[in-house]
Amino acid sequence: MNGTTRRQFLKFGAALPLAMRSLNLRAATKPTPSSPPRRIMFICNSLGFYKPYFFPKTRGDLASSPYLKEVATKDKLTVFENLYHPGMETSNHDSEKSFLTGVPKPEAPNFVNSISLDQILARKMGGETRFPFLPLSIYDRGWGCSWNNRGVAIPTLHDETRIFNKLFGEEDLTAKRRQIENDQHVIHCLKRDMHQLETRSVSEGNRSAKIESYRSVIAELEKQLEHEAFWLKTKKPEIPNTLSKDPEFAFSAKIKNLLNLSKLAFQTDSTRVITFSMDWVYGAINVPGATGGWHTLSHHGGKQDKLQPLSRIEIDIVKHLNQFLTDLDAIKEGDGTLLDHTTVVIGSNFGDASNHTCSNLPTIVAGGGYRHQAHTVLENPMPLCNLWLELLHKYNIDVGKFGSSNGNANLLHA
Numbered sequence: 001m002n003g004t005t006r007r008q009f010l011k012f013g014a015a016l017p018l019a020m021r022s023l024n025l026r027a028a029t030k031p032t033p034s035s036p037p038r039r040i041m042f043i044c045n046s047l048g049f050y051k052p053y054f055f056p057k058t059r060g061d062l063a064s065s066p067y068l069k070e071v072a073t074k075d076k077l078t079v080f081e082n083l084y085h086p087g088m089e090t091s092n093h094d095s096e097k098s099f100l101t102g103v104p105k106p107e108a109p110n111f112v113n114s115i116s117l118d119q120i121l122a123r124k125m126g127g128e129t130r131f132p133f134l135p136l137s138i139y140d141r142g143w144g145c146s147w148n149n150r151g152v153a154i155p156t157l158h159d160e161t162r163i164f165n166k167l168f169g170e171e172d173l174t175a176k177r178r179q180i181e182n183d184q185h186v187i188h189c190l191k192r193d194m195h196q197l198e199t200r201s202v203s204e205g206n207r208s209a210k211i212e213s214y215r216s217v218i219a220e221l222e223k224q225l226e227h228e229a230f231w232l233k234t235k236k237p238e239i240p241n242t243l244s245k246d247p248e249f250a251f252s253a254k255i256k257n258l259l260n261l262s263k264l265a266f267q268t269d270s271t272r273v274i275t276f277s278m279d280w281v282y283g284a285i286n287v288p289g290a291t292g293g294w295h296t297l298s299h300h301g302g303k304q305d306k307l308q309p310l311s312r313i314e315i316d317i318v319k320h321l322n323q324f325l326t327d328l329d330a331i332k333e334g335d336g337t338l339l340d341h342t343t344v345v346i347g348s349n350f351g352d353a354s355n356h357t358c359s360n361l362p363t364i365v366a367g368g369g370y371r372h373q374a375h376t377v378l379e380n381p382m383p384l385c386n387l388w389l390e391l392l393h394k395y396n397i398d399v400g401k402f403g404s405s406n407g408n409a410n411l412l413h414a
Contacts, residue, residue, distance in 0.1 A: 036334040038125070038368075038395065039266050039342040041274040042118055043321070044145050046096045047298045048350035049314050049362045050307065055081055060375045066311075067318045073325045074374060076339060077366035080411065082378035083387060084351065086404045088358035095349040095358050096279065097153075100145050102385040102403020113151035117388045117402070122273040124397055130231045133273040134265060136163070136258050138251075144277035150216075156277060160243050160257040167261065167270050168239040176232055183225055190218055237268040251285040252316050259324040266342055267331055278317065287316040298353040321346060325366050336369065343368030343391070347384075363387070368394075370412045387411060 049067065058064040062074050071077070087104020088095045094106040100116035118133060126132025135146040135156045143153030157163050197211055242260070246253035258276060265271045280295045290312035297313065300306035328339035346364040351357050361384055365372075385403035390412060392399055 036341040037269065037272055039272040040121055041262060041342065041344045042100060042145060043276045043278065043346045044096060044099045045278045045317060045348045047280050047294060047353045048348035050311060051352065053311055054362050056375050059377055062374050067315060071322050073329050073339065073366065076329065076372055077364055078372045079375045080363040081360060082381050083361050083363050083384045084359040084381050085361065085384050092356045097143065099349045101147055102388065104404065113147045115149045116145060116147040118146055118273050118275050119148060120392065120397060121395055124395060125272045129269055129271050131271040134271050135275050137277040138254060138279055138281060141279060145275040160254065160261065163261050164241055164243060167265055168236050180225055180229055187218060187222060194218065237270065239264055249286055249288065251281065252287050255317060255320045259320055263324060263327050267338060287313050300354050328367065339367040340369045365412065370414060376411065382409060
């Protein structure tokens, strides 16, 4: 809340979607866990994958997928076919807003989102790490995959150098303490003002919903400051900066860097929940073997002159995802590997970006210690939120329903 005045906070506070303000944070007081902690990551490729190249041509055989045939961790992942998001028929690119919420019709002018899956998980898993969650994206467009409990978009982190410094860089402790003290003073003043407003509202017989929302935001901010004050006493991990610099293939380097930062964040237990929005990019991008507008090429209409460069972009993405999973699996941890203790979900809001359809969404679940099937084709279309509900259950979070779910998917087996 650097420099934020009481008036500014009261004006904008209920809409402030700063990361961590939707969480039930607590100071990390537990010692290092004796067994490896469980982690989870959601990766949304917002323009999807060309299905004939992504899904295996032979049921159960990943080697028959042009994109997945080179994946090194085939025995630790499952590709699912026939998952979909109901209520997205006319949502177009807005459908990404509902990737982790399942709320229908995100294109509607009166659309109100709900809390995203990662935020529910972060409430349970995030309080014991310096960063309860990390919301990453390729660039800043104001929203990504993560939404707080008021249905407000949580700003993404997209600058690799800033993310590295946030995770591992030296911190000006004096300035940070001063900021926390200033924020605590502002909160104290706000609480006094809110008490006066609430007293006036009750006396007038008009209890304002906006006041209650402000009270909620202030309470959440108090928890955040308590969390920050605790971690101020703990030194950050010492990690060398190995961010890739490649001006020729900047798009490719950025995906590589963000995935590598995710690996390091998990490996150092700096966080246990990450989202990564691989949102579409304006203008041309350059990857090995192709140059073009990713969004423009995604509207290929089946034309080979667009499919060829599009496939090069998607192959490049899969290459980095493969390396990420391989790296996680190479890190020994407890009686397994980092991948065994990390569930990585790779998916998309689009089944076919060319036609903006949200059926048969490309979905991979990797790691997590499950008995993977390599490739599973569901007999009937199933809401993707059934899988989201199952993941909540796997992390011992008991909810009766999530988004458009109509039951537990029962697709993941220990």
